[in-house]
Amino acid sequence: MPTTGVLYKEDNYIIMTTVDKEKYKCLLPLIASGNEEEEKDYKGPTPGELLEPLFKQSSCSYRIESYWTYEVCHGKHIRQYHEEKETGQKINIQEYYLGNMIMKNPLSEPDQEEKENSKDGAKEIPTKNIEGQMTPYYPVELGNGTPCSLRQNLPRSSTVMYICHPEAKHEILSVAEVTTCEYEVVILTPLLCNHPKYRFRASPVNDIFCQSLPGSPLKPHNLEQLEKQQEMLKMPFRRVKEEEMPSTKEEKFSSIHKPVAVGSHQLLTVGTTHISKLTDEQLIKEFLSGSYCFHGGVGWWKYEFCYGKYVHQYHEDKESGKTSVVVGTWSKEEHIEWSRKNAARTFSLREDGTQTVRMVSHFYGNGDVCDLTDKPRQVTVKLKCKESDSPHAVTIYMLEPHSCQYILGVESPVICKILDTADEYGLLSVPS
Structure with missing residues (x-):
């Protein structure tokens, strides 16, 4: 039986048949161990407590696009604005607040909820598709923004999604209007990376172990042919001209x-x-x-x-x-x-x-x-x-x-x- 940190059981298998009628019994992994144990045993600060220094610093992050500039002052507000200088150096500012912090402590309520749920592990960490990977995030809600004329002057509101990125400096990854005058803002921050549930991780890839059944070769015929072809390809390649290459x-x-x-x-x-x-x-x-x-x-x-x-x-x-x-x-x-x-x-x-x-x-x-x-x-x-x-x-x-x-x-x-x-x-x- 393989010892790889992944759990296998003899009764958890499937019988695979190749096109050449060769039969193999393949053991399937039950669970991926490692991260789950770390998350279960974690007793450190909550994500809100990890983010608290960012909110106490009253720091702001900016995203500058072709017309609008987005300003996220953590724990305070989100502002969208455009500055334009006229003759005489007079500056006109067009601006909208996409959300203001209503609670005195923006991190208290979500953290309290997490502490209560952590006792029985019932709380699911929300995830967002970031460049093809489902990535966990910590949400902070902001409301009471500039009234929206398209929604009977209801105030604009935003969800700020903080996600772990070890090399980031609290940058704004994206700003999106998900429905009329309701926004999602994604912030990259290293502060969350100390919490195992918020670390970026790829989907686990575990080996499947197969053994031949009586009457079948140790290795399928087609697999042996493929391995021989791959061995032949292991030789120096010529330098490809730049115009022949796909985009680098x-x-x-x-x-x-x-x-x-x-x-x-x-x-x-x-x-x-x-x-x-x-x-x-x-x-x-x-x-x-x-x-x-x-x-x-x-x-x-x-x-x-x-x-x-x-x-x-x-x-x-x-x-x-x-x-x-x-x-x-x-x-x-x-x-x-x-x-x-x-x-x-x-x-x-x-x-x-x-x-x-x-x-x-x-x-x-x-x-x-x-x-x-x-x-x-x-x-x-x-x-x-x-x-x-x-x-x-x-x-x-x-x-x-x-x-x-x-x-x-x-x-x-x-x-x-x-x-x-x-x-x-x-x-x-x-x-x-």
């Missing part, structure tokens, strides 16, 4: 949330992807020629940036296909004209007192006409050096300081290698 871009659950300081806010959810397996020299050449484009962004809108060509904003849907907006297109003459009035290069001082280029800014105009302004969209692309453990990572975020006038931030270690080639107009070239 991968947005990982553990890497899509990296903080980037933006103005007076901190942009906490931006798209970080691993862009290529090309060599640095190849990648730089292809990027500067516009044949290799950067992709990024999380949430509804994604962004595509092709250097010296265009910036697109797009959404892909299985039913309706791809919706794409041209945010800006490249014109060297227009950029040079723009650079005469705006700083195309930003410098910083080295330790030896010499200057180095820290960031370059490029102007892309003549985008799709904006419904709000009746003018073409335009974007300033800010290319910035950002060191990373992954040399081919890129982080992309977009801001909209004015209606249909955007800033696209592009940060990557790749850019670090070419910034010092920038000429007076901020135009880059392949390093010599």
Whole structure:
């Protein structure tokens, strides 16, 4: 009998018959041990107690999208707002409160309920599908938001779902309007990870042990043939050309949330992807020629940036296909004209007192006409050096300081290698 930490019983089996009429008795696992025992024996702080430091700090998290900014001040409120500067530097703010904390202690009631239920284990931990995995979360309800005209002026309300993520810093993963003026906000936090019931875990995969019945070979004939084929395939592969490869871009659950300081806010959810397996020299050449484009962004809108060509904003849907907006297109003459009035290069001082280029800014105009302004969209692309453990990572975020006038931030270690080639107009070239 196998000893693997998984329970098997002799009477829990099925008889399997192959296409060649070979018969095998296969033992099935009863339960997966380990996590269940840890959860059962857990006597530590409740999830509410684990989250309490976050609420006591009065800290806020931000998610900046193309038009709206979402502000979650933990234990206080959720706000959706858009700032727009007019002439004379007057700032107009359009805002809605998606929920305010009504209880004095937002963590007391759910925790009390959990303590009562933990005695008999009756309380099921709620779960949400996060990137294909059913993930446990701790809910905090907020009500009494801005009245909703579509619901007879009933106040807006939200459920904040806190989920464990060991590398997170309380980022907003998503904001969704699940029904009219009712919202779900998912927050990634490491604080819950000390509670075994809230840790992310994949579905258990246990072995099934099979033994041949009289008259059948030890191993099925087709299985032996398959294993021989696999052995033959264990040889060095030729290098596949980049255009033949499937996309090497991968947005990982553990890497899509990296903080980037933006103005007076901190942009906490931006798209970080691993862009290529090309060599640095190849990648730089292809990027500067516009044949290799950067992709990024999380949430509804994604962004595509092709250097010296265009910036697109797009959404892909299985039913309706791809919706794409041209945010800006490249014109060297227009950029040079723009650079005469705006700083195309930003410098910083080295330790030896010499200057180095820290960031370059490029102007892309003549985008799709904006419904709000009746003018073409335009974007300033800010290319910035950002060191990373992954040399081919890129982080992309977009801001909209004015209606249909955007800033696209592009940060990557790749850019670090070419910034010092920038000429007076901020135009880059392949390093010599």
